[in-house]
Amino acid sequence: MSVVTLTVNDELVSAQEGQSLLSLLEELGIQIPTLCHLEGLSERGGCRLCLVEVEGSNRLLASCVTPVQEGMVVRTHSDRLLKYRRMILELLFAERNHVCAVCVMNGHCELQDQAVNLGMDHVRYPYLNPDLPVDASHERFVLDHNRCILCTRCVRVCDEIEGAHVWDVMGRGVNSRIIADLNQPWGTSQSCTSCGKCVQVCPTGALTTRGVTVAEMEKQHDFLRWILDGRNKKQWHYPAGEQ
Amino acid sequence: MNRADLENMAQREQERQQGFRCRLLCCASTPCLSSGGTAVADALQDEIARRELNAEVQVVSTGCMGPCSRGPVVTVQRQGEPDLLYENVTPDAARRIVQQHVQGGEPVQEHLLPLDIPFFTKQHKVVLSNSGLIDPERLEDYVARGGYSALAFALREMTPEEVCAEIIRSGLRGRGGAGYPTGLKWDLVRKAPGARKFVVANGDEGDPGAYMDRTLMESDPHRVLEGMAIAGYAVGAEQGYIYVRGEYPIAAKRLERAIRAAERRGLLGSRILDSNFNFRIDVRIGAGAFVCGEETALMASIMGRRGQPVPRPPYPAQRGLWGMPTLINNVETLGNVAPIITHGADWFAGIGTEKSKGTKIFALAGKVATTGLIEVPMGITLREIVFDIGGGIPDGGTFKAAQTGGPSGGCIPAQFLDTPVDYESLRALGSIMGSGGLIVMDDRSCMVDVAKFFMEFCMDESCGKCVPCRVGTVEMYELLRRITDGSATPADLATLEELCVMVQETSLCGLGQSAPNPVLSTLRYFRDEYEAHIRERRCPAGVCSLDQVPVLEWPDRLHAQALAGNGSISGEVN
Numbered sequence: 001m002s003v004v005t006l007t008v009n010d011e012l013v014s015a016q017e018g019q020s021l022l023s024l025l026e027e028l029g030i031q032i033p034t035l036c037h038l039e040g041l042s043e044r045g046g047c048r049l050c051l052v053e054v055e056g057s058n059r060l061l062a063s064c065v066t067p068v069q070e071g072m073v074v075r076t077h078s079d080r081l082l083k084y085r086r087m088i089l090e091l092l093f094a095e096r097n098h099v100c101a102v103c104v105m106n107g108h109c110e111l112q113d114q115a116v117n118l119g120m121d122h123v124r125y126p127y128l129n130p131d132l133p134v135d136a137s138h139e140r141f142v143l144d145h146n147r148c149i150l151c152t153r154c155v156r157v158c159d160e161i162e163g164a165h166v167w168d169v170m171g172r173g174v175n176s177r178i179i180a181d182l183n184q185p186w187g188t189s190q191s192c193t194s195c196g197k198c199v200q201v202c203p204t205g206a207l208t209t210r211g212v213t214v215a216e217m218e219k220q221h222d223f224l225r226w227i228l229d230g231r232n233k234k235q236w237h238y239p240a241g242e243q
Numbered sequence: 244m245n246r247a248d249l250e251n252m253a254q255r256e257q258e259r260q261q262g263f264r265c266r267l268l269c270c271a272s273t274p275c276l277s278s279g280g281t282a283v284a285d286a287l288q289d290e291i292a293r294r295e296l297n298a299e300v301q302v303v304s305t306g307c308m309g310p311c312s313r314g315p316v317v318t319v320q321r322q323g324e325p326d327l328l329y330e331n332v333t334p335d336a337a338r339r340i341v342q343q344h345v346q347g348g349e350p351v352q353e354h355l356l357p358l359d360i361p362f363f364t365k366q367h368k369v370v371l372s373n374s375g376l377i378d379p380e381r382l383e384d385y386v387a388r389g390g391y392s393a394l395a396f397a398l399r400e401m402t403p404e405e406v407c408a409e410i411i412r413s414g415l416r417g418r419g420g421a422g423y424p425t426g427l428k429w430d431l432v433r434k435a436p437g438a439r440k441f442v443v444a445n446g447d448e449g450d451p452g453a454y455m456d457r458t459l460m461e462s463d464p465h466r467v468l469e470g471m472a473i474a475g476y477a478v479g480a481e482q483g484y485i486y487v488r489g490e491y492p493i494a495a496k497r498l499e500r501a502i503r504a505a506e507r508r509g510l511l512g513s514r515i516l517d518s519n520f521n522f523r524i525d526v527r528i529g530a531g532a533f534v535c536g537e538e539t540a541l542m543a544s545i546m547g548r549r550g551q552p553v554p555r556p557p558y559p560a561q562r563g564l565w566g567m568p569t570l571i572n573n574v575e576t577l578g579n580v581a582p583i584i585t586h587g588a589d590w591f592a593g594i595g596t597e598k599s600k601g602t603k604i605f606a607l608a609g610k611v612a613t614t615g616l617i618e619v620p621m622g623i624t625l626r627e628i629v630f631d632i633g634g635g636i637p638d639g640g641t642f643k644a645a646q647t648g649g650p651s652g653g654c655i656p657a658q659f660l661d662t663p664v665d666y667e668s669l670r671a672l673g674s675i676m677g678s679g680g681l682i683v684m685d686d687r688s689c690m691v692d693v694a695k696f697f698m699e700f701c702m703d704e705s706c707g708k709c710v711p712c713r714v715g716t717v718e719m720y721e722l723l724r725r726i727t728d729g730s731a732t733p734a735d736l737a738t739l740e741e742l743c744v745m746v747q748e749t750s751l752c753g754l755g756q757s758a759p760n761p762v763l764s765t766l767r768y769f770r771d772e773y774e775a776h777i778r779e780r781r782c783p784a785g786v787c788s789l790d791q792v793p794v795l796e797w798p799d800r801l802h803a804q805a806l807a808g809n810g811s812i813s814g815e816v817n
């Protein structure tokens with residue numbers, strides 16, 4: 001595979017052709033916030049947190065879905081980008097009902113982490129306060145629409161890794177909702193294998209294990225790496241202590 | 244069928260039409276049908292049958308003739324006389340037309356719409372040249388006016404490269420909104436490697452109030468099919484899809500029929516016109532989401548998936564339907580193809596301006612005397628469109644602004660009435676040509692209210708995939724709503740402006756990227772109206788009721804300052 005050369009934040013770097021800008025930035029140790037991206041799943045380009053400036057393009061580009069290109073000149077942390085990332089987080093917090101103090105994911109939540117890391121400490125937009133239900137019909141898990149940011153990681157992991165395709169998105173715009181099967185209570189889904197993959201990849205308190213209380217829920221995204229390494233490379237490595 | 248058969252067919256049909264002493268063309272396009280066109284056509288038929296004129300008088304249901312607000316309209320063609328056009332025809336008037344005009348030779352004066360008024364004389368019909376003159380449900384009518392001869396010519400006399408070169412030379416640009424050079428796009432698809440290729444005609448037309456594409460599909464479906472077939476030949480595709488919006492059942496039905504008729508005669512399908520070229524076309528019906536007009540969402544929809552955009556590149560020309568190179572063109576763009584092949588690129592390039600060639604169809608709406616569908620040469624001024632073609636502002640109002648480009652566009656104020664209408668000039672004014680909606684507003688329109696209307700549309704139509712558009716449009720709408728109901732503070736205006744720029748720059752697809760345009764363009768020219776709402780709690784146009792009280796959401800420090808009455812508050816909130 002051939003190598004391309006590009007400039008990132010004024011430094012000349014090389015990358016593999018076809019590689020995404022985001023994975024290059026990760027290799028370089030440049031921290032880019034992401035929410036919809038999760039290594040091992042297909043890319044969506046929806047949260048727009050990973051936007052970067054590319055010279056010659058009048059649009060900002062989502063680095064997770066932008067392949068590297070010879071001669072590209074990229075900026076990752078301009079004032080404009082930092083401001084927009086904060087604004088995007090503000091919009092996410094205004095969209096649904098995020099009351100961290102009573103959330104099962106408090107302290108372990110990716111959305112919350114991003115807000116802390118990016119210095120988003122208040123929301124200037126009117127809160128939309130939607131009236132949303134909680135689906136507690138599954139015997140092992142719970143879906144709380146109030147905490148969902150529509151990143152569709154659950155949709156993708158269930159479809160692409162588990163192969164069950166229980167989840168999908170219904171409706172459009174701000175009325176979009178994650179639904180199980182044909183918009184039925186999760187607990188009545190015939191296709192759900194109760195594997196729990198969706199719960200583990202969900203970045204927020206939208207999908208959780210039943211019975212956990214405030215701030216108890218922690219997630220293990222790295223299971224995806226084990227599965228994919230096992231499937232693709234026949235490499236089975238378990239973290240110490242398990243086995 | 245081969246080329247000679249095609250010419251025979253044209254000649255036979257022309258002779259048949261000349262066999263009638265008189266032809267009555269009734270508009271059967273959606274606006275005229277909804278104002279009673281069917282009853283008019285029936286009345287004409289009955290009266291002709293009653294007077295036993297069937298052998299010498301023919302009644303033809305045609306597509307749109309243009310002045311839709313004056314419908315139902317009927318054209319009378321008497322042999323040896325110039326055509327006459329009737330407006331606001333009622334069944335009663337229809338019977339009188341048969342009795343007095345068709346039989347007696349005396350036009351019915353009170354319903355006549357003169358054909359020498361600027362509404363007609365300032366137009367230049369290229370794409371709509373058959374519209375209103377042929378029966379869209381009869382292939383013979385289209386062929387009699389030269390239909391499919393461009394396809395026959397291209398297949399016999401031109402290589403695919405030459406067809407692409409001709410389209411490039413004509414200067415035709417996409418009529419779906421962005422104005423990308425059509426020939427270049429064709430050439431990209433032609434050169435793209437791929438086992439199979441596809442042609443897609445975009446007839447989704449989600450812009451509120453616009454109906455150019457519907458009219459073309461309803462009035463002259465073969466024109467679009469012929470354009471698609473030529474495109475298919477030029478890029479090397481054997482399959483085409485025409486994506487028709489679900490709300491357009493008449494267009495879909497006529498296209499289906501047209502495809503079947505053309506296939507029966509060997510004008511579509513296998514070995515077209517006895518050549519080696521095969522091309523099938525299928526109709527796909529959209530479910531009525533604005534975003535499905537966006538090309539990547541449209542392709543997802545054709546493939547049976549959820550109609551959501553994906554980031555480009557790769558562009559459809561590289562990876563489109565089922566991963567194959569795909570050409571996507573707007574229906575009106577394709578409507579220009581046959582005339583370009585027939586009359587040549589130079590003829591086409593002779594119409595319009597330096598960078599915007601040809602004509603553009605607009606759905607002229609709002610506060611003008613005559614609304615309807617017009618086709619004008621590019622470069623015509625806005626003033627000519629509004630005051631000459633549209634007949635000016637009715638009821639003694641004054642012109643305030645023209646909105647072009649629908650939810651992706653903007654408003655052009657009176658001081659730019661003499662700007663030529665072309666892609667670059669409109670863009671320089673902060674609006675766009677768009678797909679062709681043109682709404683005229685008078686001094687009784689509130690520009691904040693207009694911006695709010697379009698924002699509501701975008702909010703409802705956002706697909707929800709990306710955060711800036713999904714939530715940003717709702718927040719922008721909420722801020723506009725506050726301004727129009729009197730509850731906004733100066734800080735809200737600053738928040739609104741900042742959000743507009745952010746949503747524009749960070750959204751994934753064109754919907755979000757252009758959703759703020761109506762706000763930004765009205766802010767650019769009518770900022771004083773926004774300020775009047777917020778600071779004086781007054782709607783200059785008298786549209787908004789402003790009955791709410793501002794919600795004071797200022798930080799305590801500013802609140803205290805405000806109560807103490809010192810300092811400019813608006814300057815500090817941000």
Ligand SMILES: Cc1cc2nc3c(=O)[nH]c(=O)nc-3n(C[C@H](O)[C@H](O)[C@H](O)COP(=O)(O)O)c2cc1C
Binds near residue numbers: 420
């Ligand atoms: C939200 C959105 C809606 C669109 N709707 C339409 C449409 O209804 N019809 C259309 O032809 N193009 C529409 N477009 C533009 C198409 O994506 C595409 O650019 C066009 O069909 C290309 O054809 P052209 O080059 O002939 O203009 C839309 C674009 C966006 C972003």
Ligand code: SF4
Binds near residue numbers: 104112
């Ligand atoms: S999901 Fe995260 S951000 Fe939302 S309430 Fe829970 S902890 Fe807070």
Ligand code: SF4
Binds near residue numbers: 162193198
């Ligand atoms: S538990 Fe497994 S099968 Fe059930 S929805 Fe989640 S990922 Fe799909």
Ligand code: SF4
Binds near residue numbers: 152154
């Ligand atoms: S439930 Fe969780 S993983 Fe699924 S879309 Fe919502 S936030 Fe994302």
Ligand code: SF4
Binds near residue numbers: 709713755
């Ligand atoms: S900009 Fe709007 S319509 Fe386009 S992908 Fe994002 S949410 Fe969907």
Ligand code: FES
Binds near residue numbers: 035037044049063
């Ligand atoms: S991580 Fe790239 S858009 Fe979400």
Ligand code: FES
Binds near residue numbers: 276616
């Ligand atoms: S629909 Fe009849 S004139 Fe336009």
